[in-house]
Amino acid sequence: MRRSTLIGGSLVVVFFLAAWLIKGAGASGESPYYSAFLITLAAFLTLAVFSFLYADNPVYKFAEHLFVGVSAAYWMVLGFWQTLVPNLIPRISRALSEQLELEYIDELWNVLYVIPVVLGILLLLRLSRKLGWLSRYAVAFIVGTTAGLNFIAYTRSNFMAQISSTFLPLVGDWTSWAAFVDNLSLSATGPLALLMANIVVVLGVVCGLIYFFFSREHSGTFGMASRLGIWILMITFGASFGYTVMGRISLLVGRMTFLLRDWLGIIAS
């Protein structure tokens, strides 16, 4: 077992070394071997992840663990340079601002910026067993802010706005019954299609809500409405399924394009 791992591993290494050298020899530009190395590295990692499809293996684990470390550091670095530095330094230190060529913002309330720093440091105390409890102040701030923001935003956008969006007209431009009946056809742009579409929306919203009604047994008329509700929900989930398939395939096309175009050069750009 050990031995086969070793042989397999060396074969993989030799393969990608060869791929690098071939790619480098064929490349142009300032440092062909460096850019060829990067492309080969990316191809190696891509295939390493794909190897998970065969079975979990050390090469996949290597890529997985590397990614864990790289991604945590990546977000940290970006957070530091894009938010902490430009939004905090110009308010707490003139000297540091000058050093980083940032414009010092001279405001009376700058002293308040001590609050997020202190809370942030308290949050970091979570790493300590003894002082970990202090981090609950930072968590309290985070939770309070999110609760306040969500309270209003969800009330307005996902609740009230959704009610008014359900006030749908059954007919587009109403003139008369005669005109309405004349135009009835099974055309996608016709009035019948609009009528059906809007009735389905109103009925669907009402019955869907009934399905999510927990204080009553779903029986009788109520149960029928709830039944209709779950059917509407099933169409919703079907739509979700279809779109998700589309999304996943698109990603695979993206990776295949990388392998076939950028690495192997089989297809033109």
Next chain:
Amino acid sequence: MQQKHFWRFVIGLALMTMATALGQSEADPPVSDTLAVADTAAISVPAPLPVTNLIARDKPNDRGYGISLSWDLSPDDTGGTQSVLGYRIMRSTTPDGPWDSINVAGSGDALYDHIGPRHEGDSGYFPDHTDMYYRVDVLTADPGVAVSSGVVGPVQSRGQWFNTARTVVFLFMIAFCGLVIWFVTHARRGKDLYVRPLAGIEAVDEAVGRATEMGKPILYLCGLGDAAEVPTIASFTILGRVAKRVAEYQTQIIVPCRDPIVMTVAQEVVKTAYSDAGRPDSYNPDSVFFLTIEQFAYVAGVNGIMLRDKPATNVYMGKFYAESLIFAETGTMAGSIQIAGTDEIPQIPFFFVACDYTLIGEELYAASAYLSREPVLLGSLKAQDYAKAAIIVFAILGFLATNVSALGGPEWLAGFVDLFQVRE
């Protein structure tokens, strides 16, 4: 206990009502001047007709430093000689000038909000509570030809304490708060509030038993949301129940977390559950741990655990994104029983087909209320149900009102429909 919360709320309410009253008392009548005087100096293209009906008023629902202007277009803008290129907004502190040019509005525009800087010393500083006069000049291709409207004013800018555009949201908020407090209070008094049974929840106990028989651990995921999110909170409640059962049966639980804060809360929850089950010593702090914050690195980590430890049961409760399918698929490969619940709609179909039980959206919250029998959760669930009933009624009424008024019904019906427009 509930008294204290109630008063906390009442004080908040009173403060807001005061703010409303203050806001209304400050409403200002608009100042208007329909008289237009043409300034006929140096004409080389025919002078267009001036704008009429210029109105300047304090910009409503702002924090000051704003004046709203509106006017009727010059007849030569869209019609007539069509010589109008734009409208220059002019302002002065006296009716006779000197005039400052503020900005130019394009042809066809009949509205302009003049919002000035708030700090003294900034150019164009705009003090509140100071008389201002406005005039709008019609501009043409010839810079020499500009026709002025009459001067309107004085007008003052000021801030409003209550944003009346948001009154409906405010009222709903109050009504819903009332419902929640009412039902929570009722639940606390020991009223039995009915919740219809949910199939996915009964399965949990059975699954823990199975894990014990097999001598394999239970994998519990709190999802990828942060600790403040509702589904994560619901997940904590269900985790508490599962962990308690696990402690009673002396099985093992594994809770890999994607968020450090979630991890801390989950640790707390599991620890408490072990104490409640009377086995605080069996609690292993390493059973709840942080993996990584990056979505797919986390998935890869959990995948690894599933394939290596082959848990008897996987429970997925909380916020899940793209990884739901991989979890469910890998879980199937590992031969685990799977119970899922999430409010992430795109993931429900996958849980639905690959898992043994699935809680759809809100059923997750209901499950958490049902399990804990906690008055707060049950009361909230009731309040939500009533709010839903109210929506069904409003939706049907609004729908009828829209259609009746479209067919020529009375005007107040349209007013009712407009009441629900909350987008600004």
Next chain:
Amino acid sequence: MNRTLPFLLTFIVGFTIVIATFSPPLDRLAVDTAVFFSIIAVFAMILGGGNLVKINLVKITRRQRDWQFAIVTLVGFFFVLIIGLFKVGNPGGVTGQVDAPGTPFFDVYTYVFVPVGATMYSLLAFFIASASYRAFRAKNREATILLIAASIIMLGATPFGTMLTAWIPDSLDIFEVPNLHFFLMSSPNLAGQRAIMIGIALGVISYSLRVLLGVERSHIGKDGG
């Protein structure tokens, strides 16, 4: 005491934001709170990194399973952290854009982060295919509806669906796959999504309210540490 002070903080911060929504002059307070929130969010990222290091160090010192890979994680972490925080090889020096093209930091993103991260997602294409064959069953009426809707949506998302029903005359074109697709998406799907959305919104609102009123304190932990 241990829980009252944090609760007070939650209460003050949350209600400031709520009240500021309705009172324009207080808007500034909400804005400042949100700026603080952003800054603390960075500390949360740092905490994430710190936790990662802690966990992996434990893994290595205790020689837990796969501890060798913990070294890979740590090497990757510190390598990116150092080239990122010190802007190693950045043409703009310490004031340059941290991920400017040509820097090692940029290269690590493009040639390590992207291939692994993107390929992880694309694995799902394979898993969906096998789940379709093995698991996606029309077990009951609900699942059948789900399946049929999914099929129409999938056909309608491709030009193949258009070709399939192009023969249908204009007066009946509501039955053409692209139109059925549009109808399913913008009527039943919209209705179902809206019903779910309203329900979830109510859940979020009542939860937020409970947090603000202090009835819900699970995030702060139990009394006494």
Next chain:
Amino acid sequence: MTTGVIFTLVVIGGALAYFAWRSLRGKEIDRRLIFLVIGATVALPLIFPLEFEHQPSPLVERIYERIEALPPGSQILLSYDFDPGMAPEVQPMADVITRHVLARGHRIAFMSLWATGQAQLNQTLNNVIPVDFPEAEIERDWVNLGFKAGNEGVLRVIASDLPKMFPTDVEGRPTAGMPALEGIRSAGDFDLVISFGGGKPGPREWILFVADPTGVDFAAGTAAVSAPELYPYYPNQMLGLMGGAKGAAEYETAFMGQYEQFADMPSPGRRIMGPLTMAHIVILALIVLGNVIYFRSRRERGTA
């Protein structure tokens, strides 16, 4: 039809026939074989391209028309809220919208709520602007505000006060006085805001914390996965939606059809559609096959 396309169809058809034959005889199919077939289904149409016509759907058309209708010089905020895992679907939308916006003479402010979004933004800045719009000037025609941590916190701030969150651009230049941000006090002052994303924070958070409170016109380009759940916001809270590769391909078609100078631009969205079509057919066939077996076995059990 070229030999390549025929070859593709034969391979895929053959594989499906084999699956059908095996499963109707009651034999298992190794999931790795299914994996292999899906891989081939995606790879072959890339090597031997399949070309299709696309008709923009109403939700995509409305975004296109809005950008057309805005007077030149309008200010548009584009937010890159995605990561490499969504990039194949979303990056093509972001790129084609950037082209369209600059070709119409509008001004762009780029920003990101995801750390990875800033890196994806670099792709547009390196591959689109210098190639197609060499005359476009930073600060005048576009500005890169970069990534900010804090999700809805960031959105709450910029809904009231954009410079407070973005005192500088990504390279540390003060944003005050930049022509691209002229007159912008809050995100509500833009003529149009488009968020490209699909996770959290993404288009939904933009609607909740920016579009609804400020009333700014908002559109979204989203990964297919989260497209269906954004429909309830249309049309009142969101003027248009591009969902997945289909949305990208439709927008590319609309844009390339009208702007002749871009008729030959890379169109990664359209490139996806060939393999996507084949893969959808294969997956549908697999579902049908799986269910045929399921019902057969159920009937057998029923009669036995």
